[in-house]
Amino acid sequence: MPPGATSKGIVLSESVDARFRKLFSIEGGNFQAAGSVSKQIKMILKQLSIDNDLIWRAMIVAYEAEMNAVLYARSCEVTLSVSTHCVSLQFKDRGPGIPDIGLAMTEGYSTATREMRERGFGAGLGLPNMKKTADRFSIESVVGEGTTLQMELDIP
Amino acid sequence: MKLKDIVEKADLQVFHAGESWEQETGLGYVGDLLSDVIASGRKDMLWITIQVHENIVAVASLKDLAGIILAKGNQPHDDTLTAARAENITLLGSRLNAYQLIEKLIGLGVSGNA
Ligand SMILES: Nc1ncnc2c1ncn2[C@@H]1O[C@H](COP(=O)(O)OP(=O)(O)OP(=O)(O)O)[C@@H](O)[C@H]1O
Ligand SMILES: [Mg+2]
Numbered sequence: 001m002p003p004g005a006t007s008k009g010i011v012l013s014e015s016v017d018a019r020f021r022k023l024f025s026i027e028g029g030n031f032q033a034a035g036s037v038s039k040q041i042k043m044i045l046k047q048l049s050i051d052n053d054l055i056w057r058a059m060i061v062a063y064e065a066e067m068n069a070v071l072y073a074r075s076c077e078v079t080l081s082v083s084t085h086c087v088s089l090q091f092k093d094r095g096p097g098i099p100d101i102g103l104a105m106t107e108g109y110s111t112a113t114r115e116m117r118e119r120g121f122g123a124g125l126g127l128p129n130m131k132k133t134a135d136r137f138s139i140e141s142v143v144g145e146g147t148t149l150q151m152e153l154d155i156p
Numbered sequence: 157m158k159l160k161d162i163v164e165k166a167d168l169q170v171f172h173a174g175e176s177w178e179q180e181t182g183l184g185y186v187g188d189l190l191s192d193v194i195a196s197g198r199k200d201m202l203w204i205t206i207q208v209h210e211n212i213v214a215v216a217s218l219k220d221l222a223g224i225i226l227a228k229g230n231q232p233h234d235d236t237l238t239a240a241r242a243e244n245i246t247l248l249g250s251r252l253n254a255y256q257l258i259e260k261l262i263g264l265g266v267s268g269n270a
Contacts, residue, residue, distance in 0.1 A: 032235065035214025042218060056199070059218040063194050067211075119209040125191035133195070 019083060020048060026069045026076040028095065031119070034070045038062040041080050041089070048082055054153055058087055060133045061151050064126035065091040071116055072096065073146065086135070088152045097143040105131065105139070157181065157265055159222055162202070163248060166260050168225060171232055174246035176200070181222040184266045186254050190215055197221050198270060202261070204254050206230050213239035213247075222246065227254045 022044065024037045041062050045055045069076035073095030081088040098104045105127050112122025131137045134151035141147040159181045163170060179200065186204040187193045190211060193203060197219035204225045205212060213236060216224050223246030226232060232240070232247055240247040250257050 031209075031211065034211055035218065038218055039214070052199075056219060060195055063214070063218055064191065067190070119211055120188055120190040120205075120207040121211075123189040123191045125189070125195070129191060129195045 020044070021079065021081045024078040024080070026066055026073075026078060026091075026093075028070060028072070028074040028076070028093075030070060034067060035063060037078055038066050041078075044080065045082070045087065050082070050087065051156065054087065054155060057133050058089070058153055061130045061153070062089060064130050065089065065149050065151070067121065068126055068147075069093050069095075071112065071121060084155070086152045086154050088150070090151075091149040092146065093148070094146045097145055098139075098141040098147055099143050101139055101141060159202075159246060162261070162264055162266065165264050166250065166257070169249035171226075171237055171247040171249060172240040172245070174223065174240065174244040176222040176246050179222060182266055183222075183270055184258065184261050184268060186258060194219060202266060204257055204261075206254070208233050208236055210235040210239045212236065213243055213245050216245045217243045223248055225250055225257065227252060227257050 024040060026037055027033065038059060042055060042059055045058060069091060073093035076091055076093035079090040103109050107128045108124040110122045110124035116122050130151060135154045136152040138150045159179055160177050162181060181200055181202055183198060183201045185196060185201050188205050188207050194215050199220040200222045202222050202225060203216060204227050206227055208226060208230050210233060212224055226249045229251045
């Protein structure tokens, strides 16, 4: 897939009218802190009175993206933006990148190590589930530099 | 049934009694792949697993699960127990394997359907 293409073929509407924006960072390899960014995002969405079903969907995509950053990247910058019509999450990491995005998006494909699998990771479902759960999803990756995920969930 | 009553009737070991202790729970799920559970987990669901690492606590917390039951006599790692206490997530254990435990929980009215 060429850089900038979205695997749902939709141009993402990064909102100009964001009523809320916050940045977080994730440290690669830090299993103990894993999930803490997703948890902060959840608390913010609750404070913004976002509907519970949408929060649970947001947690699927946030947790999967956060765990991939912990498992595979060195570091990752996360941007949460909330506008009147959508919750948008960007995960931009510095890491090995993904050589074959089509393969990585395939259910069941995983390069997780034995140690990761022993922790319950490595089903190869993270990326496919993010794509299924988000209303819009895009992934770009440069080998040796990093991977950027952009996901949006519409507020009903 | 309240979670604390399920704990008593199913003879579960209590590692940490969390926020959900007094709550009604009637839904169960079993899974050892975190990606499966984060996607399928529903609010107030009891989750049976053999995973013992601390990452199970974040999954339960983010999806508002009622609690985690470690099957087959599995004991939580120290980090897992610390995380469960910090997040106030109910963490339980059973000597039974997942299938035997499900059988027992179904008898107590914990179903697989919302
Ligand atoms: N941010 C990333 N940087 C580098 N490689 C990645 C990144 N995210 C995913 N990958 C690669 O894509 C594969 C598939 O990712 P996916 O999240 O779908 O499954 P998984 O992480 O292996 O398992 P699961 O998410 O089910 O625990 C990974 O095994 C890894 O090789
Ligand atoms: Mg993953």
